[in-house]
Amino acid sequence: MKKLVVMSMIACMAFSMTACGSKEEAPAQAPAEEGTEAPAESTEGTEPAEDAAAPEDKEWIIAMDTVFRPFEFTDENGNFVGIDVDVLDAVAKDQGFNYAIESLGWDAAVAAVQAGQADGLIAGASITDERKASGWIFSEGYYNATQTFVVPADSDIASYEDLSGKNVAVKNGTAGADFANSLKDEYGFTVTVFEDSPTMYQDVILGNSAACVEDTPIMADSIKVGNLALKIPEGMESDGAPYGFAIMNEANQELLDMFNAGLANIRENGTYDEIIAKYLGE
Numbered sequence: 001m002k003k004l005v006v007m008s009m010i011a012c013m014a015f016s017m018t019a020c021g022s023k024e025e026a027p028a029q030a031p032a033e034e035g036t037e038a039p040a041e042s043t044e045g046t047e048p049a050e051d052a053a054a055p056e057d058k059e060w061i062i063a064m065d066t067v068f069r070p071f072e073f074t075d076e077n078g079n080f081v082g083i084d085v086d087v088l089d090a091v092a093k094d095q096g097f098n099y100a101i102e103s104l105g106w107d108a109a110v111a112a113v114q115a116g117q118a119d120g121l122i123a124g125a126s127i128t129d130e131r132k133a134s135g136w137i138f139s140e141g142y143y144n145a146t147q148t149f150v151v152p153a154d155s156d157i158a159s160y161e162d163l164s165g166k167n168v169a170v171k172n173g174t175a176g177a178d179f180a181n182s183l184k185d186e187y188g189f190t191v192t193v194f195e196d197s198p199t200m201y202q203d204v205i206l207g208n209s210a211a212c213v214e215d216t217p218i219m220a221d222s223i224k225v226g227n228l229a230l231k232i233p234e235g236m237e238s239d240g241a242p243y244g245f246a247i248m249n250e251a252n253q254e255l256l257d258m259f260n261a262g263l264a265n266i267r268e269n270g271t272y273d274e275i276i277a278k279y280l281g282e
Contacts, residue, residue: 060099060255062088063109063118070221070279071124072103084122086275087142091262119252120245127244137250139259141242147176148216148237152204153229157211160236164188166210169200176213179238205229217280
């Protein structure tokens with residue numbers, strides 16, 4: 001049902017993103033990639049030749065990021081995996097459509113859909129009114145992501161009030177930064193901006209900042225995989241914002257309809273919960 005194919009990087013184009021998924025951008029600018037962008041990778045799946053040749057068995061091209069753990073990344077065995085990858089595969093099997101993944105990196109994935117070189121995008125993209133107004137058409141949300149404050153593993157901080165007089169580290173241009181800035185005056189803390197997540201995490205671990213703010217699923221995965229001396233306190237997260245599968249060409253509405261139908265089915269039959277538990281332990 002699927003193939004993951006190699007494709008050269010495409011010039012970046014605008015995608016108005018305010019991310020929960022750590023994918024955020026200002027209007028009329030190229031979107032900001034919040035993970036480490038790696039060269040495009042690919043792995044071939046198996047697909048019967050006679051099916052590929054049949055006109056009714058269209059192969060949909062789906063663009064993805066390269067590294068956005070735990071939604072898409074390459075594992076230790078060289079396999080391209082993640083929540084987005086598994087949800088797409090489960091939906092395709094449920095609906096019986098063929099697809100090929102193009103793992104391009106965030107900016108190039110967005111550009112591919114905008115240029116009509118890919119049919120859809122699944123890459124931790126938050127559903128926002130700004131994006132809809134710019135021409136993106138979204139599915140129902142497939143994951144409700146929040147931003148959370150993160151503190152050292154031995155910290156006593158357990159509430160926003162505990163941040164008074166302290167500094168909070170944020171990453172530039174993210175929903176996490178917006179969340180922190182919306183609270184800083186009320187709770188009396190300052191904010192320091194960093195360009196990438198690892199540097200932000202280290203600032204907290206070293207004690208220069210009392211906390212940082214990050215997407216909750218990204219942070220949970222980073223703590224688990226990176227064995228970071230950090231923890232996520234309860235009750236210090238934002239309201240959730242859904243990630244959605246996206247198209248830009250109305251001619252691909254059939255693909256969006258199949259995604260919505262398949263998503264509803266895998267939620268009902270338990271497959272979706274198994275995927276989330278596999279990567280997040282939820």
